[in-house]
Amino acid sequence: MPTTTLDPPRTETFIDRDKLYGLLAGQVPTDQEVDAIVAKALELKGLGLEDVAALLRVTDPVNLEKIRSSANTVKETIYGKRLVLFAPVYTGNECSNSCTYCAFRQENTSLKRTTLNSAQIQSEVRVLLKQGHKRILLICGEKADVPVEEFIEGIRAAYAVKEGRASVRRINVEIAPLSTEDFRKLAQEKIGTYICFQETYDPVQYRKYHLAGPKADYRNRLYVMDRAMEAGIKDVGIGALFGLGDWRFELLAMMEHARHLEETFGCGPHTVSVPRIEPAEGAPVANHVPHPVSDDDFKKIVSVIRIALPYTGIILSTRESEATRNALFRYGISQISAGSRTNPGAYTADSEHPDEEAVGAQFALGDHRSLDEVIDNLIDHDYIPSFCTGCYRQGRIGADFMDLAKPGLIKQFCLPNGLFTFREYLHDYAPPAVKAKGLELCARIEAEANDGTKEGRILQNRIKLGLGKVDSGERDVYL
Numbered sequence: 001m002p003t004t005t006l007d008p009p010r011t012e013t014f015i016d017r018d019k020l021y022g023l024l025a026g027q028v029p030t031d032q033e034v035d036a037i038v039a040k041a042l043e044l045k046g047l048g049l050e051d052v053a054a055l056l057r058v059t060d061p062v063n064l065e066k067i068r069s070s071a072n073t074v075k076e077t078i079y080g081k082r083l084v085l086f087a088p089v090y091t092g093n094e095c096s097n098s099c100t101y102c103a104f105r106q107e108n109t110s111l112k113r114t115t116l117n118s119a120q121i122q123s124e125v126r127v128l129l130k131q132g133h134k135r136i137l138l139i140c141g142e143k144a145d146v147p148v149e150e151f152i153e154g155i156r157a158a159y160a161v162k163e164g165r166a167s168v169r170r171i172n173v174e175i176a177p178l179s180t181e182d183f184r185k186l187a188q189e190k191i192g193t194y195i196c197f198q199e200t201y202d203p204v205q206y207r208k209y210h211l212a213g214p215k216a217d218y219r220n221r222l223y224v225m226d227r228a229m230e231a232g233i234k235d236v237g238i239g240a241l242f243g244l245g246d247w248r249f250e251l252l253a254m255m256e257h258a259r260h261l262e263e264t265f266g267c268g269p270h271t272v273s274v275p276r277i278e279p280a281e282g283a284p285v286a287n288h289v290p291h292p293v294s295d296d297d298f299k300k301i302v303s304v305i306r307i308a309l310p311y312t313g314i315i316l317s318t319r320e321s322e323a324t325r326n327a328l329f330r331y332g333i334s335q336i337s338a339g340s341r342t343n344p345g346a347y348t349a350d351s352e353h354p355d356e357e358a359v360g361a362q363f364a365l366g367d368h369r370s371l372d373e374v375i376d377n378l379i380d381h382d383y384i385p386s387f388c389t390g391c392y393r394q395g396r397i398g399a400d401f402m403d404l405a406k407p408g409l410i411k412q413f414c415l416p417n418g419l420f421t422f423r424e425y426l427h428d429y430a431p432p433a434v435k436a437k438g439l440e441l442c443a444r445i446e447a448e449a450n451d452g453t454k455e456g457r458i459l460q461n462r463i464k465l466g467l468g469k470v471d472s473g474e475r476d477v478y479l
């Protein structure tokens with residue numbers, strides 16, 4: 001994908017390195033100060049930078065539990081028991097960068113390389129549709145001098161796939177930073193969220209790990225979301241690769257990134273991703289993590305992001321194990337990948353040529369379960385597996401989405417739409433035992449929707465009507 005810097009270089013930056021490290025060096029907050037910050041968080045209006053920094057300095061187990069408990073309350077209040085599911089489709093692993101934590105780096109001559117053509121992309125999508133997926137993340141290596149039109153062809157090819165009555169309903173994209181001109185071309189396509197990770201927001205650490213290639217330009221990557229939003233892309237997703245630097249600094253920097261976008265464009269990030277470094281072939285830093293993040297600290301990362309950015313989705317990938325993922329759901333995760341592969345052509349190879357050598361993967365997976373197995377587990381924990389794309393397709397995106405989310409109105413759409421897509425999966429794809437458990441969960445959620453208020457009765461009626469349509473054979477039901 002194109003990784004050229006075509007826009008004028010920027011001299012300003014919204015990341016003040018000294019300021020952020022200075023905030024981390026402050027005093028540990030008292031019990032009363034922690035209580036006050038937690039109380040503010042429960043108002044669901046988010047937290048400022050100083051409050052977030054104070055929480056990051058907390059080490060007392062009792063106060064840490066207050067943070068995690070408040071995150072659980074915020075998660076349940078805004079998202080309920082929904083978890084949105086998607087799968088990544090890697091279209092290529094050829095790359096022009098020298099990132100020491102990534103198997104795709106250009107010096108890794110042991111990695112088997114490929115770039116999928118449109119027919120191969122469609123084959124990957126077809127496998128996922130047969131499993132029940134409806135949302136995909138189209139992602140590729142950052143190969144220079146490839147026109148954006150080639151990636152756009154892949155988007156169109158993916159949307160064109162029909163498998164029975166099923167088709168892809170939302171494609172999010174994760175590709176290298178583009179120029180504003182190329183982002184305008186991308187914005188004309190039917191994409192959902194544009195995602196790009198800064199990897200590390202610390203410019204000093206950034207230089208250590210990005211040795212050559214277009215990605216070595218820190219500022220170009222830092223302002224990629226500005227170019228995307230200037231070009232008309234409404235939803236963007238930011239993230240850091242935890243383990244490259246001090247995780248507390250990365251979290252504060254993401255808060256600054258969110259603030260910058262909110263102040264500049266009137267809307268912060270639609271999603272925040274929180275990957276930890278995992279082992280990767282031929283990637284020295286990935287196999288000797290410079291700043292390891294413990295499981296307890298990882299819980300704190302997710303919890304603090306949830307209460308600081310209550311209406312922003314938090315994405316967790318299959319880098320993490322089943323046990324870790326289950327633990328983190330309650331602290332704020334709202335989107336997860338399921339049945340994922342990180343090597344181009346892997347879904348087709350798994351289904352048609354399981355004995356053939358796989359093309360090189362970007363990193364090792366921690367969760368190898370199938371989509372059915374993930375959903376079975378979610379049902380056991382009373383989560384609603386959702387493939388919802390209603391807001392995107394109804395134009396409830398960007399600032400319009402936040403206008404509904406912040407007063408709590410979005411729940412009137414998200415819960416029904418999640419249940420409709422879950423019910424569709426149960427009828428069309430689920431194994432019998434999973435279907436039986438899933439239908440029981442749907443019945444409980446429908447009954448609980450009516451809390452005795454007018455809004456509760458309206459919500460329950462919406463759910464009943466939509467589920468009835470799905471049960472009668474209608475598909476792609478959404479509000």
